[in-house]
Amino acid sequence: MGILLFGVVRETVGSSVLEYPAAINDVASLKRWLYEEYPSLKQLSSLLIAVNRTYATDNQAFSNTDEVAIIPPVSGG
Amino acid sequence: MDVLIAIKDNITVQEALEFIQSPACGGEVIFAGTIRNNTQQRPVTHLFYECYEPMAISEMQKIADQVKEKWAIQKLVMLHAIGDKYPGDVAVVIAVASAHRGIAFDACEYVIDILKETVPIWKKEFFADESAH
Numbered sequence: 001m002g003i004l005l006f007g008v009v010r011e012t013v014g015s016s017v018l019e020y021p022a023a024i025n026d027v028a029s030l031k032r033w034l035y036e037e038y039p040s041l042k043q044l045s046s047l048l049i050a051v052n053r054t055y056a057t058d059n060q061a062f063s064n065t066d067e068v069a070i071i072p073p074v075s076g077g
Numbered sequence: 078m079d080v081l082i083a084i085k086d087n088i089t090v091q092e093a094l095e096f097i098q099s100p101a102c103g104g105e106v107i108f109a110g111t112i113r114n115n116t117q118q119r120p121v122t123h124l125f126y127e128c129y130e131p132m133a134i135s136e137m138q139k140i141a142d143q144v145k146e147k148w149a150i151q152k153l154v155m156l157h158a159i160g161d162k163y164p165g166d167v168a169v170v171i172a173v174a175s176a177h178r179g180i181a182f183d184a185c186e187y188v189i190d191i192l193k194e195t196v197p198i199w200k201k202e203f204f205a206d207e208s209a210h
Contacts, residue, residue, distance in 0.1 A: 004129065006127060006128075006197065006199060007127065008199075050132055050197070053129075053131050054132075054135070055195075069129055069132065069197075071197050072199070074194070074198060074199060075193075075198070075199050076126070076128070076157060076169065076192060076199070076200065077110050077157075077168065077192060077198075
């Protein structure tokens with residue numbers, strides 16, 4: 001399973017699933033990697049990571065057996 | 078507290094109303110969020126809603142858990158529509174029933190406010206000038 005992408009992040013990357021980048025195993029390093037690969041994401045007002053369907057803090061670790069998703073600013077309602 | 082949570086293509090106020098009706102409840106509050114035909118005076122043709130469904134359901138359940146802790150609410154409905162939605166369509170319905178109206182108003186406003194902050198649902202707006210945001 002790859003990293004799940006939604007909304008503006010999916011449009012920026014051009015895919016709804018991203019391969020796990022090598023050597024990335026915590027939230028902070030995933031965010032750093034995303035900002036390096038896709039600098040336009042820095043313009044978003046927030047970029048959260050969910051691990052196993054729960055919002056994760058920067059220091060949370062994950063492996064490729066976890067369900068990881070990138071959550072751009074939500075806009076339901 | 079009885080709870081109905083759903084994310085699907087089409088939702089109605091009627092299904093929410095039917096779920097919350099109870100002879101034990103004297104106050105029923107329903108919020109319906111509908112598609113506006115403009116955003117900051119720019120004409121909107123339609124919106125597209127997408128969601129991360131399993132997490133969205135989980136976050137909606139967390140809101141229901143908070144409502145249960147805060148108020149003596151007896152029935153709670155949270156419905157959200159996904160897909161293409163046009164002006165006048167219902168995008169979200171929150172319905173709350175309790176013995177008296179006060180806490181039903183409070184809980185209903187709380188639910189829609191938190192839903193818009195935490196539930197992973199996204200809208201994309203399509204404008205009459207063919208741009209999208």
